[in-house]
Amino acid sequence: MNIVFAISEVEELVKTGGLADVGKALPLALHALGESVSIVMPYYKVLADQFDLACVTEKQTLFTEGQVYQFDIRYMQWHDIPVYFVDSPEHFMRDGLYSNAYDAYDDNGERFSFFSGAVLQTLQAIDKKPDIIHCHDWHTAMLPFLLAHDKSGFYANTKTVFTIHNAAFQGVHRLDEIPFLRHHPNILAQVHGGYINMLQSGIEFASKVTTVSPNYARELLTDLGSHGLHERLVSRTNDLSGILNGCDYTQWNPQTDKYLPEHYSAENLHPKSTCKRVLQEKSNLPQQPSVPLIGMVCRLTEQKGFGYILPILDELVKHNLQMVIVGTGDPKVCMDLGEFAQQHPTQFAFINGFSSEHAHLVEAGADFFLMPSQFEPCGLNQMYSLAYGTVPIVRSVGGLKDTVVDHSHTDGTGFVFDDPTPCALLSCIRRALLAFYEDPAAFRAMQIRGMNTRFTWESAAQSYQALYKSAV
Template structure:
């Protein structure tokens, strides 16, 4: 099949989060299966600074109302996969992709409404007539709408897929502020007051809707988990499915990880002790091998469960445990963590920063990984943790539920610890179960670690499931 993969960021080119991981890994996996894939993305300033990409074709022009939008189509390649980048400096030659530090650009709706349309024009200019147009998250959610009204016949045979990576971000903006869409009078009936919700448009116009894990797809069909779009998902429930993201084990494997003190594998975990000692030294924690370390690497947001974590920290600190947290985000969360770290300097290390090296050190040197998310469409850190024999402590939501098997529920297949209720007492109780297991069952702990390390969630498997979805 010919697949046009429309996405706002791609790992190795430009990245702000997990969407970029999928933007690289899935097209590459589909290409290896023999499909012809072309990625379309914006030509951001960060991309232009790294790659002085040539023009693929003559300048293109789109018209909307009284305004014309002339843009170039840049030609790049990602491990053999063609990348077309929409170069419109007025919208994309900026400091950030979506924001200037913490402040989202006020014209994001205009920028990505234009991009959703320009992506199709780039495909036409390249003569790439797709069987599948695969769109990702709110930034590209209007592309299925533009396919539906395209009148040249170029996309008549194309089916559209809309993948929701995080349904909490919906691209809701005042329609009157989106200049590019003003001539589209048919959208007036789709508004909520004067607000246009991009994700709602993706759900309504795409042929198929999918989420990045089977359990998250089921949550989207419930009033509680639908991010206030319950009726939209229910109306399309027969077209909603979930496919679990893969994990890039070329970057996350303790056998050959260059960032950790000593490499190890599931047949010999002795190297993990050296990684633990290095982590303790790096973070200024007492170097005690028999004290369990719970690690956490994440954005400091309510989504990641800090509403449950912060209230129970003092109680957790009464246990024989060390807690290592690395991340940036909400200033109030970081200030609270720093105060607790100041009170318990031998038990809690908080680093308000992010580095690849420290993230790998946490995964390798910790005994447990904390990920008690309020919601988690797929999640990657629990997959990394499993690969490193660092047992995840997670809430039973989204992809966490799909990837971690609880010790109490199935001891013979267990790979971690899972709790249900979104509150501090349930989280603390789950952590206490993990600590008890660590201290009282060291042999079973090692067997569980070895089992976790042999879990695999590959992009090859995900790509096969997407191929099935494309053909459905």
């Protein structure tokens, strides 16, 4: 099949979050299975600063009523995959991808509606007729709508797959602020109260809709877990599926990780204690090998469960434990964590920032990894934690439920709680501490079970292959 990825970020090229990980890993895995894969993405300033790429066609022109858009198509070969860039300085030559520091760009609706149209124009300009255009998140959610109303005939045999990576981000914008769409003859049916919800349009017009874990797909069909999309998704139940993201074990492997002071494996866990000592040292915590260390690396947002964590910190530090939290985000959460770290310097460390080195060291040096998310479409850190023998403590939501088996089961790999409350999280952490202190042999066996668990992109790619075939 001829598969085109329309996506806003690809790891190695440009990245703000987990979407980029998928943007790299899934095309590579499909290519390895023999599929013909191409990528179309914006030509951001950060890319222009890194790469001086040649244009592969004459300047392209898109017309909408009352407006003319011109852009160039640039090209590079990346891991044997052709990548085409939509170069429109007016839209993408900015310091951030979606925001200026903490505030989203006011014209994001216009920027990415234009990008969706430019993808279709690009494929015609290079004469590439795809069997599948795989769209990702709200940034490309208008593409299935535009393709469904395309009258050129070029896409007569093209189907669209739309993947929801996080349904909380829906691309809701006033139509009158989107010149690219507001005069489209079929757009008014997508408008409610003057606003257009791009994610909803993607769900309505895509041939197939996917999300990034089977359990998150089930949650999206419920009123509670759907982020307000329940009715729209229920109407597409037969075309909705959840395919679990894979983990890049070339980057996340304790036997080869370049950031670790010592390497270790399921057969030899002893060097993990060196990683713990170095993590304690770098976090200015006492170097106590026998004290359980709970780590956390994430964006500091409500979604990640800080509404459950902050109320129980005083109770937690009554136990003989240490905690290290690394991340950036909500200024109020940062302030609360910083103040608590000052009050409890021998038990609690907060690193306000992010570096790959610290992220890898937390995964290797901690005994437990904390992910008490409100919702979590897939999650990757719990997969990394399992690979590193760092036992996850998670809430039973989304992909966390698909990947972590509670300690109470014979094949347990972590500690899982259900209720979205601080008390439920505190109880779960206490269960974990009890297992650490009271049965070291069983705890070690659980670590090894986690390290032998694999969630591969090859498996995910095979599921997408089957989905593409069912679509065409």
